Amino acid sequence: MHKDIQTTENKxxxxxxxxxxxxxxxxxxxxxxxWWFICVEYSIWVAWLSTVVLGALALAVILYVGNYARFALYEATHDRVVDFVLEILPTLWLTLFVSMIVLAYINxxxxxxxxxxxxxxxxxxSIVLSVVGGVVLHFFKVGYLIDVGITKIVPMYESYEEFEEKIWQQPEEGRLLGRLQDAGEDDTFVYVRTENKQDLWQVNTTELSGSDLDLLLSGKRVRILGTTTNMVENIFYACGVFPWLFGSDVDVQEMKKQRQLFIGRMYTHKEAAERVKGIEREVYGVTGTDTDSSGVCGEIAAVKRMHF
Amino acid sequence: MSHPTSMSDEEIVSMVLRDQSFFQHIVMRYEEKLFRYVRRLGIRNHEDAQDVLQEIFFKVYRNLNAFDTTLSFSSWIYRIAHNEAISFYRKKQVRPEGHLIDEGDEHLLREMAKEDSSELRFDKRRNAEILAQALSQLERKYYDVLVLRYFEHKEYEEISDILKIPIGSVGTRIYRGKQRLKKLIDDTQVHI
Known part of the structure; x- marks a missing residue:
């Protein structure tokens, strides 16, 4: 038996x-x-994989927000594009993504x-794996589902959809979000009910294009851009109607189309306002301060913010 | 069964897992090397060094199954020794007590010079005292690689395994360490 050996290395x-x-x-x-060491080693790899997956999930939300922001009608809601970007910046998800990359490295x-x-x-x-995972998850609308799903678990969390709802439900700023409640006799005035306070607004549709009016009359949830002419009696002057584009079935092409329509609509209003001013100059020598109804939309903030 | 003296470290490890008494051969094979190593890492007190050494071998035994056979056993045991020396400082909340360079080590430092004569030139006037003083001022990360390379005669790959740093970093640290050491030696001589 080897236990009896008292010498080795010749000493x-x-x-x-x-x-x-x-x-x-x-x-x-x-x-x-x-097995203990094998388990420890595998648990580290599992932890690494978890960080990559979490990083991919965070990136899916970032891509979802970024994709919407790309086609957002930000001129209608913010004075400067930088203000819009800073407000929608998914800080939480960016922090999570960066943290997961750091943790992946540590693991x-x-x-x-x-x-x-x-x-x-x-x-x-780790970034490449998270990006590939994030793009795949984004393709399957996972980013949207996470963003919306988290609001149900964490009430304090504001999803991008909630953010857009919030900024489009500000009639005093010229933005309404709601559905048609009742169409008037000649469609010049219709009634729209907002979804937050369940307010009923009388909407003047004089300057709306035919397609905008059709969209409004369809009864779908819509964003109405315009100006409030009477806050006490809830009278709103509409300058553009845009569909509410949220949900897992919205595609990029539709968002792109709506953004182009928005730009076109604002351009039309600006042109119309300039035409009215030109006529006023020709007839009266000066431009009038009392803008008549055909030039109201040319004066809204969104039109002035546009750079054509 | 062959005698332990003719067995490789890895063979002895597999024997230890069957019969713990074989472990004494590991202890005796590495005792002197690791004693010198932990002393070079700054544990100058003999008793402290012995205690650290005992702890190293105890940990080696407990973690034998963690030994990755793709590594050399020598690298693995040196890594444990290195970590244990660091733990010792932390527990005692003290800094390494200077770096021990014996007079006999001076020729090893000359080896450093030979490898890259443009970087380091030693003459007879540069004695162990100057070298020890310069080394004691060297940053830990450079000191560790220089000790392993020139005092423990480890290859880059082994140093990488012991210190758990990429091989590229080993080369960089050795190069920079030598440059800084040269500057420190020059500065030391100016002040003498």
Whole structure:
């Protein structure tokens, strides 16, 4: 039996060797199980995979918000594009995405051979994997589902859809979000009910195009851009009607089309207002301060913010 | 069964997993090397070094199943020794007590010079005291790689495995470490 061998390396067993062996025997220490180390190693890889998946989920939400923001009618809601970008910036998701990349790096470095990989290589590969995952998830509308789903779990969280609802339900700022309640006799005045306060607004449709009026009369949820002529009696002057484009079935082409229609509509109003001013100059020598109803839309903030 | 003296580290490890008494051969094979190593890492007190050494071997035994056979056992045990020395400083809440350079180590430093004569030139006047003083001022990360490379004669890959840093970083640290050491030696000589 080998236990009897007291010498090795051609010298007597050292004091240290004796002390170590005595301690091992006294404390009845056994080498930790191989399975334990295998489990630890796998758990680190699972943690790494989780960070990549979470990073991909965060990116899916960022892509969803970014995609909507790309075609948002921001001239109708914000003075400057930078204000709009800062307001919609998905800080939480960007922070989560960056945190997951950092955690992915830490996890890889904690694996047995993780130290062999360069920092740049690990971060780059983690970003690439998260981006690929994020794009795939975004393709399946997962970003939208997460953004909307979280509001049900965390009431304090404001989804991008809620943000858009909030900024489009501000009649005092010239924005209404609601559905047709009742059409008037000749469609010049219709009644629209907003969804937040359930207010009923009388909407003047004089300057609306035929397609805008059709959309309004369809009874679908719509965004109405215009100006409030009477806050006490809830009278709203409509300059454009746009569909409410949220949900898992909205496609990019539709959003792009609506943005182009919005720009076209604003251009038409601007042109009309300039035409009216030109006529006023010719007839009266000066432009009138009392804008008649055919020039109201040319004076709304959104038209003035447009850069054609 | 062959005698432990003719067995590789890895073979002894597999024997230890069947019969713990084989572990004493691991202890005796590495005792002196690791004692010198932990002393070079700054544990100058003999008793402290012995205690750290005992702890190292105890940990090695407990974690034998964690030994990755794709690594060399030597690298693995040096890594544990390195970590244990760092833990020692942390527990004691002290800084390494200077870096121990024996007079006999001076020739090893000359080896450093030979590898890159443009970077480091040693003459007889540069004695162990100057070198020790310069090394004690060197940043830890450079000191660690230089010790492993020139005092423990480890290859880049082994240093990478011991310190858990990419091989590229080993090369960079050795190069920069030598440059800084040269500057420190020059500065030290100016002040003498």
């Amino acid at each position: 007597p067993s050292s004091t240290l060797a004796q002390r170590v062996m005595k301690r091992i025997r006294t404390e009845q220490v056994q080498p930790a199980s191989k 890889v470095r904690r694996t047995k051979r993780g130290y062999l990989y360069s920092m740049g290589g690990i971060i780059f590969s």
